[in-house]
Amino acid sequence: MLQRAAVKISLKEPRKSLMDMFEFLGNFGTREIHLIHVSPKLTAQQQPGIEEKLEKISKDAGNFGFSVQTHIRCGHVAVIINEMAEEKKAGYIALHWMSKSLFRTALFGHIESDILRLSNLPVFIYNPGLFKSKASLEHVMYATNLKDTDGAVLPYLVDRRFTGKRLYLLHVGERAPDPATEEIRRKRVLDNLNRLARECAHAYDSVQPIEIIGAAHKQIVKQAAMLDVDLVVVGKSEKLDAMSQMVGSTAEILPHRTGRSIFIIPVLCGLSIPENK
Amino acid sequence: MKLKNNIVFVISLLAILIVILAGIFSSEALDRGSTWLHDEIISNFGWFYLIATFLFLVFSLYMALSRYGHIKLGMDHEKPRFSYFGWASMLFAAGMGIGLIFWGVAEPMSHYMSPPGYIEAGSPEAARFAMLHSFFHWGVHPWAVYIVMSLSIAYFSFRRGMPPLISSCFYPLIGNRIYGFPGYFIDILAVFATVFGIVTSLGLGAMQINSGLASILPFEAGLFSTLVIIGIITAIFMASSVAGLDRGMQIMSKSNIMLAVLLLLFLLLMGPTNMILNVFISTFSDYITALFNISLTTYPFIGLQWTQDWTLFYWAWWISWSPFVGLFIASISRGRTIREFISGALLIPTLLTFVWFSVFGGTALSLELGNGSGIAAAVVQDVSTGLFHLYSFYPFSEFLTLLTVLLLVIFFVTSADAATFVLSLMTSRGKEDPPTSKKIVWGLTVSVAAAILLFAGGLEGLQRMAIAAALPFSAIMLLMCFCLLRGLRYEFRYERNKARTDG
Numbered sequence: 001m002l003q004r005a006a007v008k009i010s011l012k013e014p015r016k017s018l019m020d021m022f023e024f025l026g027n028f029g030t031r032e033i034h035l036i037h038v039s040p041k042l043t044a045q046q047q048p049g050i051e052e053k054l055e056k057i058s059k060d061a062g063n064f065g066f067s068v069q070t071h072i073r074c075g076h077v078a079v080i081i082n083e084m085a086e087e088k089k090a091g092y093i094a095l096h097w098m099s100k101s102l103f104r105t106a107l108f109g110h111i112e113s114d115i116l117r118l119s120n121l122p123v124f125i126y127n128p129g130l131f132k133s134k135a136s137l138e139h140v141m142y143a144t145n146l147k148d149t150d151g152a153v154l155p156y157l158v159d160r161r162f163t164g165k166r167l168y169l170l171h172v173g174e175r176a177p178d179p180a181t182e183e184i185r186r187k188r189v190l191d192n193l194n195r196l197a198r199e200c201a202h203a204y205d206s207v208q209p210i211e212i213i214g215a216a217h218k219q220i221v222k223q224a225a226m227l228d229v230d231l232v233v234v235g236k237s238e239k240l241d242a243m244s245q246m247v248g249s250t251a252e253i254l255p256h257r258t259g260r261s262i263f264i265i266p267v268l269c270g271l272s273i274p275e276n277k
Numbered sequence: 278m279k280l281k282n283n284i285v286f287v288i289s290l291l292a293i294l295i296v297i298l299a300g301i302f303s304s305e306a307l308d309r310g311s312t313w314l315h316d317e318i319i320s321n322f323g324w325f326y327l328i329a330t331f332l333f334l335v336f337s338l339y340m341a342l343s344r345y346g347h348i349k350l351g352m353d354h355e356k357p358r359f360s361y362f363g364w365a366s367m368l369f370a371a372g373m374g375i376g377l378i379f380w381g382v383a384e385p386m387s388h389y390m391s392p393p394g395y396i397e398a399g400s401p402e403a404a405r406f407a408m409l410h411s412f413f414h415w416g417v418h419p420w421a422v423y424i425v426m427s428l429s430i431a432y433f434s435f436r437r438g439m440p441p442l443i444s445s446c447f448y449p450l451i452g453n454r455i456y457g458f459p460g461y462f463i464d465i466l467a468v469f470a471t472v473f474g475i476v477t478s479l480g481l482g483a484m485q486i487n488s489g490l491a492s493i494l495p496f497e498a499g500l501f502s503t504l505v506i507i508g509i510i511t512a513i514f515m516a517s518s519v520a521g522l523d524r525g526m527q528i529m530s531k532s533n534i535m536l537a538v539l540l541l542l543f544l545l546l547m548g549p550t551n552m553i554l555n556v557f558i559s560t561f562s563d564y565i566t567a568l569f570n571i572s573l574t575t576y577p578f579i580g581l582q583w584t585q586d587w588t589l590f591y592w593a594w595w596i597s598w599s600p601f602v603g604l605f606i607a608s609i610s611r612g613r614t615i616r617e618f619i620s621g622a623l624l625i626p627t628l629l630t631f632v633w634f635s636v637f638g639g640t641a642l643s644l645e646l647g648n649g650s651g652i653a654a655a656v657v658q659d660v661s662t663g664l665f666h667l668y669s670f671y672p673f674s675e676f677l678t679l680l681t682v683l684l685l686v687i688f689f690v691t692s693a694d695a696a697t698f699v700l701s702l703m704t705s706r707g708k709e710d711p712p713t714s715k716k717i718v719w720g721l722t723v724s725v726a727a728a729i730l731l732f733a734g735g736l737e738g739l740q741r742m743a744i745a746a747a748l749p750f751s752a753i754m755l756l757m758c759f760c761l762l763r764g765l766r767y768e769f770r771y772e773r774n775k776a777r778t779d780g
């Protein structure tokens with residue numbers, strides 16, 4: 001299910017970082033990648049230069065053992081990337097995260113965010129953090145809401161090609177209004193986390209449930225930094241409250257804040273039955 | 278007595294004694310310090326009071342009209358402990374009663390004589406302004422302030438099973454830290470505001486009772502007679518407090534409301550009835566039309582000083598009163614739904630207040646505009662005499678004065694009784710039936726402090742300290758709104774929906 005990836009290439013990515021990303025994709029068991037470059041405006045003069053650059057990247061990616069195809073398209077970047085990914089039957093979309101200032105994002109928008117918002121496929125965002133590179137996948141953190149996203153995310157987490165060693169199951173919850181209810185809530189959350197841990201236990205060397213109170217997007221960032229995880233996995237729910245509809249869901253906010261690679265799996269994404277580890 | 282269980286009691290009692298001692302031995306310094314603090318707060322944070330109070334009103338309306346409206350302040354099967362009449366009487370007695378008697382004539386007349394600069398004093402326009410702003414200051418806003426406080430306390434204590442304390446409302450935000458320093462700090466601040474407020478009210482109110490009695494009885498108003506009045510009131514409210522809410526407080530509140538309504542009807546029927554009804558209808562219409570506008574206006578270009586002296590003073594005063602009134606109202610509202618509670622607390626006392634102002638203020642203005650009765654001039658000289666001056670235009674004026682003094686005494690007793698109950702509750706970790714010993718300690722502290730400060734001076738300084746406490750409290754109350762919303766949202770998301778699917 002993660003064997004085929006649609007990789008968005010803007011041609012502005014630093015080469016070293018892009019290579020690290022390709023190496024990282026190997027951790028998901030990916031074998032085939034489609035490098036997609038979309039430009040809002042494409043002239044005949046630009047075409048050969050873009051083809052040449054893509055070809056070079058394609059060769060580099062091939063060195064990691066991938067079967068690589070390149071595609072150049074013209075149009076709305078986010079829409080075309082999503083369409084191409086579906087057309088090529090990709091298991092997920094991979095993006096190299098490029099940080100932008102708040103002002104630039106507000107004025108010009110953020111293409112990666114748009115792709116994430118529009119996508120019904122899982123989206124992997126490679127973001128090793130400032131001045132860092134990371135190609136291995138040791139520690140994975142799944143931030144679960146213990147609701148509808150578990151059903152979509154768990155098959156990926158226990159997939160045998162997912163090579164993480166240690167899994168943290170994090171639930172960030174809302175404190176109940178009184179101590180007695182809070183105790184019940186915590187017990188229920190821990191029970192659910194332990195159940196999830198049991199379901200994932202066979203696929204990792206160790207699984208650790210963590211229960212925390214606070215705002216989800218803040219605590220996920222904090223815990224990811226504290227535990228120094230290589231990948232944050234989150235589900236993307238379609239049921240958004242009014243505030244999330246305005247400022248974006250937790251899954252949409254996280255890439256801007258974590259400074260870590262993130263795998264975002266929409267509840268809606270179609271999923272073939274995975275082969276377990 | 279374990280110190281840990283009584284930490285709020287010990288710290289607040291000691292701190293209050295220190296401030297009161299400062300008021301006795303250095304009343305000038307207290308006066309200067311409190312004036313500076315009060316002026317700084319009102320001039321720098323006045324806009325904040327306006328916004329906060331308006332938000333409390335919006336929040337109350339939202340709570341009443343939203344899906345949370347049918348949630349009960351108690352368990353689902355619980356029924357209200359007090360009848361509608363008993364509940365509304367106690368609401369009114371604790372929240373407004375005494376102030377209305379004091380200001381019923383004085384406030385419209387004060388605005389009439391000294392409106393903001395853009396209105397000519399003593400003109401019909403000033404009369405209209407005076408009535409509108411009397412409605413405004415005593416209308417839905419103060420009750421919205423009380424509602425926010427009492428609704429939060431009632432929800433977290435009666436529905437969520439926590440002790441009826443202000444700190445309990447912060448559990449969704451700070452969790453178990455409510456049992457530590459942040460919780461103690463909030464409760465101690467509430468005790469401060471309540472004690473300072475009730476001490477000044479008792480002192481100043483005793484002076485008004487004294488001058489009322491002196492106008493009809495053959496004695497001269499002086500310090501000794503004021504002290505005797507404080508002593509008598511203390512004895513009555515301590516007896517009522519020890520008797521408990523069900524008997525003492527409820528019976529006195531009901532009888533007082535009946536007396537107040539009788540007085541109101543007498544003045545309505547014997548006075549310029551048509552004029553009063555016209556004043557009521559017109560001012561009510563002005564109030565509804567201008568509600569949004571005046572709620573958020575400080576008149577920054579002309580009239581800012583007036584707004585600071587009146588509106589902002591009132592808003593700060595209501596907020597500083599809110600821990601006491603809020604806790605008391607919460608304790609008598611168990612078993613009512615949120616919608617029932619808000620609509621009752623917002624509409625019943627407000628409507629009665631509007632009628633009261635129309636009758637007393639409307640009559641005074643009518644007399645003043647008609648033949649220059651001199652009531653306005655009397656109010657300018659001494660605010661507390663306005664009402665007694667008005668009676669001189671009615672038959673049985675001495676009887677009316679006596680009735681008013683009786684009303685004042687009972688309202689004072691009910692307020693002091695409620696305050697003693699609330700102070701004991703807050704300093705007993707929210708025990709529903711606080712120990713009698715604490716009621717006695719607080720009752721005596723309040724009365725002795727009022728008597729001593731009356732003698733030494735410093736009552737007004739203490740009042741300004743109470744108003745200063747309103748600033749942190751308005752921020753605390755905004756957080757309470759947030760916590761209450763979180764609590765209710767949790768209940769709906771995780772408990773109601775689960776119960777529905779389980780069912």
